[in-house]
Amino acid sequence: MTFATLGQRKGSSFASVFGIAGVVAVFVGVLSIANGFRNAMTATGSPRNAVILRSGASSEMMSSLRRESGRIISDAPGIVMGENGPLASAELFVVISLPKISTGTDANVPLRGVGDAAFDVRDDIEIIEGRRFEPGKNEVIVGRAAAAEFAGLQLNDKFQVGPNEWTVVGTFTERGGISESEIWTDAKVLGPAYARDEYFQAAYVRLKDADTFDSFKDALTSDPRLRVKVTRQTDFYSEQSTGIYMMIVTLGALVATLMAIGAIFGALNTMFSAVAARTREIGTLRALGFNGLPVIISILIESILLALVGGSIGGGLAWWAFDGYQAATINWQTFSQVAFAFDVTPSLLIQGICYATLIGVVGGLFPAFRAARMPVTTALREI
Amino acid sequence: MSENGEVLVKVSGADKVYRRGSEDLHILDKLDLNVPKGEFLALMGPSGSGKSTLLNLLGGIDRPTNGSVEIGGDEISMLSDRKLAWWRSRHVGFVFQMYNLLPVLTAARNVDLPLLLTNLSSKQRRKQVELALDAVGLSHRLDHYPRQLSGGEQQRVGIARAIVTDPSILLCDEPTGDLDRHAGDEILDLLDTLNREQGKTIIMVTHDPHASARASRTLYMDEGKLKTEKPE
Ligand SMILES: Nc1ncnc2c1ncn2[C@@H]1O[C@H](COP(=O)(O)OP(=O)(O)OP(=O)(O)O)[C@@H](O)[C@H]1O
Ligand SMILES: [Mg+2]
Numbered sequence: 337m338t339f340a341t342l343g344q345r346k347g348s349s350f351a352s353v354f355g356i357a358g359v360v361a362v363f364v365g366v367l368s369i370a371n372g373f374r375n376a377m378t379a380t381g382s383p384r385n386a387v388i389l390r391s392g393a394s395s396e397m398m399s400s401l402r403r404e405s406g407r408i409i410s411d412a413p414g415i416v417m418g419e420n421g422p423l424a425s426a427e428l429f430v431v432i433s434l435p436k437i438s439t440g441t442d443a444n445v446p447l448r449g450v451g452d453a454a455f456d457v458r459d460d461i462e463i464i465e466g467r468r469f470e471p472g473k474n475e476v477i478v479g480r481a482a483a484a485e486f487a488g489l490q491l492n493d494k495f496q497v498g499p500n501e502w503t504v505v506g507t508f509t510e511r512g513g514i515s516e517s518e519i520w521t522d523a524k525v526l527g528p529a530y531a532r533d534e535y536f537q538a539a540y541v542r543l544k545d546a547d548t549f550d551s552f553k554d555a556l557t558s559d560p561r562l563r564v565k566v567t568r569q570t571d572f573y574s575e576q577s578t579g580i581y582m583m584i585v586t587l588g589a590l591v592a593t594l595m596a597i598g599a600i601f602g603a604l605n606t607m608f609s610a611v612a613a614r615t616r617e618i619g620t621l622r623a624l625g626f627n628g629l630p631v632i633i634s635i636l637i638e639s640i641l642l643a644l645v646g647g648s649i650g651g652g653l654a655w656w657a658f659d660g661y662q663a664a665t666i667n668w669q670t671f672s673q674v675a676f677a678f679d680v681t682p683s684l685l686i687q688g689i690c691y692a693t694l695i696g697v698v699g700g701l702f703p704a705f706r707a708a709r710m711p712v713t714t715a716l717r718e719i
Numbered sequence: 720m721s722e723n724g725e726v727l728v729k730v731s732g733a734d735k736v737y738r739r740g741s742e743d744l745h746i747l748d749k750l751d752l753n754v755p756k757g758e759f760l761a762l763m764g765p766s767g768s769g770k771s772t773l774l775n776l777l778g779g780i781d782r783p784t785n786g787s788v789e790i791g792g793d794e795i796s797m798l799s800d801r802k803l804a805w806w807r808s809r810h811v812g813f814v815f816q817m818y819n820l821l822p823v824l825t826a827a828r829n830v831d832l833p834l835l836l837t838n839l840s841s842k843q844r845r846k847q848v849e850l851a852l853d854a855v856g857l858s859h860r861l862d863h864y865p866r867q868l869s870g871g872e873q874q875r876v877g878i879a880r881a882i883v884t885d886p887s888i889l890l891c892d893e894p895t896g897d898l899d900r901h902a903g904d905e906i907l908d909l910l911d912t913l914n915r916e917q918g919k920t921i922i923m924v925t926h927d928p929h930a931s932a933r934a935s936r937t938l939y940m941d942e943g944k945l946k947t948e949k950p951e
Contacts, residue, residue: 627800712780
């Protein structure tokens with residue numbers, strides 16, 4: 337009833353609307369970074385694929401498996417049979433240093449040596465420019481994100497790493513997946529170049545279906561000749577991304593909390609002056625017989641409305657500024673660059689609005705209770 | 720019971736003490752007051768003498784430090800805040816010097832406010848509002864906002880709001896204090912009519928002898944008590 341009327345005037349609320357907008361923009365922005373990062377890490381993992389590392393290794397960098405293990409793995413039950421044998425790719429993973437386009441300084445890029453079956457295992461890979469590398473040659477294909485991030489990775493470019501010169505013969509995509517931040521070549525060429533012919537680091541296999549995973553895993557882990565860890569590719573990527581995801585979220589939460597404290601003070605201030613401006617009206621209503629509750633509700637509603645306006649502006653701003661924005665960060669598991677796009681999702685926007693509402697409630701509660709508790713005679717004496 | 724009839728307001732030995740710093744201010748000091756039903760009483764006295772304080776006690780928006788305030792047989796100073804708020808909405812109408820209308824509401828919606836606390840249907844409320852605004856001669860101003868009305872008109876909306884729940888007692892704190900002579904006279908005529916034709920008991924605080932002359936009795940606040948004669 338009366339709150340509808342009290343809610344109509346906004347007066348000095350501009351500052352707090354913008355304060356709250358800022359908080360929500362940061363909040364949504366940061367979470368969209370975390371979101372986008374996780375998307376990149378999990379976009380293409382197929383539940384039908386399994387990743388095999390040495391047991392105890394938490395990333396490909398730290399894993400190593402012997403050649404014989406590779407043969408045992410590819411003979412395991414549940415792997416899809418292709419024309420040239422089982423769809424299993426024994427892969428090498430090294431990190432090389434190349435200059436970034438943006439800063440000119442060197443940063444790490446993963447250089448992955450893959451087996452012949454790699455393109456059938458990871459069927460999201462698509463060559464968008466050029467062609468695949470030819471087996472046995474010093475040729476590479478470059479993920480789209482890596483090509484955009486690093487200098488000298490365009491089609492037909494050559495780059496030198498140690499004694500080896502590599503030629504870029506193609507660019508590929510993986511539906512936004514993490515491989516787009518990598519450079520791929522033939523494992524049989526990369527192995528000798530890095531003196532790793534006798535072992536490999538990870539095997540990627542394609543299973544008959546997602547349900548085969550458990551029996552496949554059991555078969556490998558119970559094999560006395562192997563000491564391996566078997567993970568679904570989807571889980572593997574999300575495990576890899578958890579650390580940095582949590583770091584971004586924690587940092588973001590910290591910043592957003594600090595800003596929210598500021599915004600709450602802004603809202604408090606606005607609501608106190610709004611209450612002061614209408615103290616006599618509140619006194620009048622209470623003299624007429626209204627008790628404190630409608631007063632509390634009306635002030636809270638006004639405060640929440642302000643917060644919602646601010647939250648919507650902030651969310652919109654974040655969406656407009658950040659959604660799809662391309663960025664790159666270090667993947668701490670492999671110490672190399674991962675490119676990803678900020679992702680502002682509807683659920684993030686809703687979270688942002690909820691956050692704003694919370695700020696509104698906290699900012700309005702105190703002034704509301706104070707106004708409702710003030711003696712009627714005091715309120716009426718206010719000019 | 721006085722010779723004029725049933726006593727509506729009975730204040731006995733009311734004290735009101737405010738603390739200011741370390742000092743106690745005895746604004747009302749063992750004050751007694753009897754107001755018979757249907758009286759039009761004027762309260763006068765210098766600024767700061769406690770007229771508004773007394774009116775607040777009578778209207779149940781404040782409590783005496785000591786003593787009792789009985790209205791229509793109810794001891795209102797003993798009621799809880801909640802009950803007191805409910806009691807106010809039934810039994811008193813307030814008329815303020817500065818009208819105290821809500822600027823965002825039309826005249827009709829302002830007058831409707833006290834009815835929101837009743838369980839009348841919106842149709843019944845509408846009818847009551849029209850009757851009240853008609854009684855103050857503003858039936859043509861229903862949808863005007865306070866800022867579109869003159870001071871005198873705003874005060875008439877204030878009076879309509881005070882009478883819309885048909886309370887037996889009207890408490891007016893300097894109702895003409897902010898109006899020119901002509902508008903003030905219209906308000907006084909209106910109060911006079913409400914007193915004579917609808918039998919409303921009216922207690923009006925005023926500084927203006929011209930206004931108090933319209934009342935049936937005038938009392939003077941002096942040193943925390945009410946006197947029948949203007950003190951020197
Ligand atoms: N809440 C309060 N706390 C302290 N002192 C108060 C309070 N309310 C009123 N007073 C004091 O009590 C005295 C009487 O106030 P009151 O408003 O009743 O005077 P009044 O007779 O209505 O004066 P006026 O003619 O100026 O309206 C004043 O000195 C005032 O300052
Ligand atoms: Mg006064």
